[in-house]
């Protein structure tokens with residue numbers, strides 16, 4: 001990434017679950033840290049996971065993060081809690097309301113490098129705000145692919161499973177406390193129950 005002026009910018013790291021988004025975010029944070037840049041990392045408060053204050057990937061690497069409200073005015077704590085940090089990281093961005101778009105725009109206008117990571121599709125395979133808006137406004141977008149659990153092709157979709165069966169199309173987009181699981185799947189292997 002080249003900062004050719006003193007202005008800030010937005011980077012989006014997106015793709016399905018298991019595509020390595022958090023690993024890529026951590027890689028960028030580590031490079032910034034090595035360069036001696038100050039970093040602030042945030043993640044949303046999502047009911048049952050409230051209090052987990054680390055950004056972690058499946059390979060065990062972690063980064064300390066501050067937990068902020070996922071919607072409403074509390075989301076502006078991301079900006080209010082900053083001091084001189086040049087780099088602001090936001091993980092699990094799909095759990096934030098679209099207010100996150102304005103927050104990220106303000107951070108970039110403040111001259112900060114904003115790195116946002118989150119999935120861009122719901123379990124239905126539809127655009128999952130706020131990522132689509134952020135992808136449009138960002139200077140840099142990387143859309144990562146996972147590998148389809150069924151056929152081995154590149155996967156861009158999140159397959160939600162309830163007790164091993166495909167979720168119903170009418171299920172809520174964000175389920176809290178449910179016994180659901182997810183697989184990365186390609187367009188052909190992604191399925192939904194419709195009746």
Ligand SMILES: [Zn+2]
Pocket residue numbers: 148149150151152153185186187188189190
């Ligand atoms: Zn497939």
